[in-house]
Amino acid sequence: MIRIVYFPKIGVPQFNLPFTSLRSALADPEGLVWVDMVESDADEINRVLVNQFHFHPLAVEDCQSDGYQTPKLDDYGDYLFLIIQSVIGEGSFEDEPTRELNIFLGKNYLVSSSLKKITAVEIFRKRLEKDERLYQNGSDFLCHALLDRVVDDFIPHLDQLEEEIDYLEEAVLSNPDPKTLERILRLKRYTMTLRRVIAPQREVINRLCRDDFPMIDPYSRMYFRDIYDHLVRIYDLLDGIRDMTTSALEVYLNATSLRLNEVMKALTIVSTIFLPLSFVAGVYGMNFHYMPELEWRWGYPMVWLIFILIVAGMLTFFRKRRWF
Amino acid sequence: MIRIVYFPKIGVPQFNLPFTSLRSALADPEGLVWVDMVESDADEINRVLVNQFHFHPLAVEDCQSDGYQTPKLDDYGDYLFLIIQSVIGEGSFEDEPTRELNIFLGKNYLVSSSLKKITAVEIFRKRLEKDERLYQNGSDFLCHALLDRVVDDFIPHLDQLEEEIDYLEEAVLSNPDPKTLERILRLKRYTMTLRRVIAPQREVINRLCRDDFPMIDPYSRMYFRDIYDHLVRIYDLLDGIRDMTTSALEVYLNATSLRLNEVMKALTIVSTIFLPLSFVAGVYGMNFHYMPELEWRWGYPMVWLIFILIVAGMLTFFRKRRWF
Amino acid sequence: MIRIVYFPKIGVPQFNLPFTSLRSALADPEGLVWVDMVESDADEINRVLVNQFHFHPLAVEDCQSDGYQTPKLDDYGDYLFLIIQSVIGEGSFEDEPTRELNIFLGKNYLVSSSLKKITAVEIFRKRLEKDERLYQNGSDFLCHALLDRVVDDFIPHLDQLEEEIDYLEEAVLSNPDPKTLERILRLKRYTMTLRRVIAPQREVINRLCRDDFPMIDPYSRMYFRDIYDHLVRIYDLLDGIRDMTTSALEVYLNATSLRLNEVMKALTIVSTIFLPLSFVAGVYGMNFHYMPELEWRWGYPMVWLIFILIVAGMLTFFRKRRWF
């Protein structure tokens, strides 16, 4: 699907410009064109990226590749090529957390391309129809606005991660079963994956606000710097969540050994009480012919007294040692 | 709330300058103006930061954002924009340890803004009324004095952290219960959070004393260098506290397994003494018709002798192995 | 074995050029020569690398050394010397994961040399016969195509690693025996070894796309950049696999202590039920002359009632503690 928006210098922006008018729109150096390609097949890719824009074959290939690609920024002179990762943001914390967005930034155009629909781009599209400030400052500002949208999408997702870790921190204390362990480890791995996405993404934006590119106005750099700050903050948050998963893991492992302690104490208390009792009972179960106690009138009650003394003594001992 | 202080080159400083006189005060290039905004709503922000000072929209937005923001320094040419974190400093070691202070530093003015009251700023305000040296050296020196106050506030808070870790180091030895574990982990996480605040703050101050900004006098740089040294020291202290929490954690985990050892030893000692005793008693409880010992005159005392020998032998064995 | 391919500027490429024509082919500055040496003995090495090309003795020595050599790039002015590691890619994850490929890159020639056959080179050779684009852009592009082939070979091998770790992640939960531990540790070590191969290889390619070498066309650099991106991605994947082996190890160790917990619980439950029961039975096995219960009509059933009460009480207690 190819969606073209044309913002002439003066006049009303044309959403849904037909493909046939693309060439003439691009010929207007004062105007601004945004070509958004979603779920495009090889034919569309060919028509737009190769025949119309003559982008470098490697960049076009990157747009078509469906494996994970690390965020990067390639400077092809006339245009910049960016690979950006946009968060998917569902609550499962499994598999790939992000979806790839490819962006070509030229003097008077912006081309975005993704193999699957990206929520951030759709939302951006809708805001564009209402907010004219977004496209009145040239392609670099439009690009900044799109990237800002993509990066802001990470924040609510990180809130989900924080909720999960909050839940897990309680769960390891109240209910430390293997399911909890699995969730901790899954969250930890997910966080690590996300960090490996954010780190190069941060570097891409850093280059946009630091390096000197002809299609980026020095004034706009401050805006990219703002996105950069957000990414630094996101990275910090991920660091915090990773630390918390590590702590949760430590508490979990400790809870396991605390449980073992509890079980062992129960065993020890029962054994150390009943083994002596059984011994005493065993003594008076012996069949010696000459055992004076057996014939005593108060022998039997006396043994019960011994039993009670043993139990009381043991319980006192355990209490002193604070075993229960 | 907007509080304006005006220090003319010559004459008495005017605390609580009315907002209407702000413009004329700023027009005096020899004077110095400090605008302090606390808990300001959108309207006040607009009136001062936008209409009066024409600060960059992104910086104004940063002043209004209520999420955590990493300390940073943005150079907007005519003025510097700083985000600084001031410690809250209560003893709970939970949640966010700091509160954000935004500072705009211009040639002849200093604007500070915070969403909530910051103790360090209030104290600074009071000192300002007494100590004229603070405002007689220009806006850069005033800014240094304010930052110095903010950074010095961390020191007593770190003392609290050290008290906590001192307490915990004793607690893990005397009373290693899960509550102690929780406090250790909370302190560790809090320390890590604080480190992530201090590290970029240190870098902000480092740039102030290293880079060449027109509104900072070369002579004043040495003073920022002094603040930088304090932050390096604070960071070092946090490193030390983190190491100590890690050690406390190790002792805690070891205490848990030492307890298990102690319990197991008790069980083992009782079992290995009474199982043989019970066996001997069981033997003479058998009902064989031909058991000569049963009919012996001294059979029963002999068995008691055996009992005593077994107990003595076992105790000797345990002592030798140093089990108690 | 020496295999020479000669691509004249105009005309049909000559696969299997005889060694005697090598000199004249090299004299053609417009042509392109690829000399591929596999399993060459000292004599062949001498004839080609020393007598024909006069390569530096150290580089020639590196080609002959059969120990592992870290990937590197040496600039000898007229030619570049590269040591590249190509993955072997069998499923055992033991020993050396790679085989060394030595490449000399000159203005109009490419010399590759390896002590053993390398699959990637053989496949590249076959593709070369079909795809003329590979040799029509000079020696740097030919070199890029060969390196691309070598690096792409790592991808399916990494898939094998991911399959292995997926299998192991399940195995540590379902069947945590020492064999599983061994496989986890082997995979971890293998991954670490591979990382140590990829990291310098990445740097070699980075220098090819970044530095200024006379035999590499600025236009070709973008292609080396593409290989570099692949290596960055491979390194990221290895990082991910390493994290996953660490997690698997943690689950494994926890599974071991969970098993211990399970065993201890069984012991504790049986002991705490039967020790009291045996004690009661022991009491009524005593031989005191005056034990009124023994003569009661319902004494024996009453004892069974006691037995049942004890068992029921204990089971209730265990259930409450959620021990089973």
Add this chain to the structure above:
Amino acid sequence: MIRIVYFPKIGVPQFNLPFTSLRSALADPEGLVWVDMVESDADEINRVLVNQFHFHPLAVEDCQSDGYQTPKLDDYGDYLFLIIQSVIGEGSFEDEPTRELNIFLGKNYLVSSSLKKITAVEIFRKRLEKDERLYQNGSDFLCHALLDRVVDDFIPHLDQLEEEIDYLEEAVLSNPDPKTLERILRLKRYTMTLRRVIAPQREVINRLCRDDFPMIDPYSRMYFRDIYDHLVRIYDLLDGIRDMTTSALEVYLNATSLRLNEVMKALTIVSTIFLPLSFVAGVYGMNFHYMPELEWRWGYPMVWLIFILIVAGMLTFFRKRRWF
């Protein structure tokens, strides 16, 4: 206490120069003055550092501060200000390991100041009276000689640390009690603290031998380089000691679990021998009317035979499993 030494270009050095002659001594550009202030109160500090030398207020404040200060080097143009940490070097490995020494290095003077007496300075003072080479090469060489003395003091202290770790490495094997754990952790923390002192100290000296200061002769730099090498070595040694404490900790924790193993084995051996024996004895303690074995002539000896067989079988089993 103020101690002034004056070394004229020609003639005898004047130890204990009266304070009143300080000004004239400093006026001699060919001479060299060393002012050593120990345990000076605010008045002395004021008289010397402020009124006489006019040092920067921040540097003077640093001299008076009694908290720990990170080693640093501040360049004030006419003079350098150094904060150096000198080791105290007692054997307890608790609290602060160092004492602060402040040094001002000018063209023809050296001012040292410390809140408490520093052994290295006292020793240096005595050597100065005997060794004229120390003061014949200007203030930079004198400063080098003092720093050399301070840094060399760390070496015997590190030997103490190595002795301690050697002792602990044996103790964890022979006597792994909680006291040993505490000493290991204390040594580890102490080593970490010392590393955090040495690292910035090394950087201070590195700047002295690398940067271009007017009061340091290029020829003298090589001598500072020598001190730098010593500090690098000290840092390496501390790294080694830290690694060894970590190893000792691992052995300690393992020793704890080995002890548990030993205890459990004893329990298991006794239980698995006596539980079957008691069962057999219990069988023949039953009161069934029809139990043929009870009436056998050799029934009782036969049971003893069974007892012996059970014990022998169990012991063989344990031996085979190498349990003792």
Add this chain to the structure above:
Amino acid sequence: MIRIVYFPKIGVPQFNLPFTSLRSALADPEGLVWVDMVESDADEINRVLVNQFHFHPLAVEDCQSDGYQTPKLDDYGDYLFLIIQSVIGEGSFEDEPTRELNIFLGKNYLVSSSLKKITAVEIFRKRLEKDERLYQNGSDFLCHALLDRVVDDFIPHLDQLEEEIDYLEEAVLSNPDPKTLERILRLKRYTMTLRRVIAPQREVINRLCRDDFPMIDPYSRMYFRDIYDHLVRIYDLLDGIRDMTTSALEVYLNATSLRLNEVMKALTIVSTIFLPLSFVAGVYGMNFHYMPELEWRWGYPMVWLIFILIVAGMLTFFRKRRWF
């Protein structure tokens, strides 16, 4: 011991040149002199290094110091001073792994000095007599050849380390006793020490092949680069060995807890079988007057049937849980 070799530009090299001819040999700018000092006393050091060569006092002091010194490179203008560590290479993996070699490299001379005999130097000396290429390319090449010999000596020693780790990896599985633990920890520490020697040594050689020194011919730099590659490889190998010791440690600790599991299982199996059996026997050992089972004709065989059922049931349960 002073051994002097003189290689005139033309003519036969003079091994064992008398000391008296050293001055004239050095006066020949075309010739090359190698002075090798082994186990030299202060007098020899003085005669050669101080009186003849006038080396810097600090460098001479470094030659005489007998503590460990980190490898370094000092540029004294006319000559370079290197501290290099040569491996001792015995199989014990204790104490210091290396011996110090001091090298002075001048335009037409090479001075090597060591407190104890170094095997690599002795072997180099012998090769020198046979291989004239080593001294025909100037002092820098001679120095390279010596360093090459020293660095190559590490390789067989690393093979010893790999043999040790291979042995230990098997030992932790087959025989995980404390001796094995000790050997693992010793190897780990030894590897760490060696890494701390190799890292600065690598940097020394890196400077030799990267920086611009007058006594090193640009052509020779490639040879130093070759040594550098070897050191990079050695460092990589040490990293690998360290990883393997860490793995071995993990397997060892796991083996300890596996053993505990095995012991506990044995205890549990025996207890859970015999405690119920003993209870049943205890029941029929009670002395109640009215116990109908006691008088049954088949009571006793019935009890044996119960015994057998209990054992069979328990064994089935254990098998199902895969406890043996």
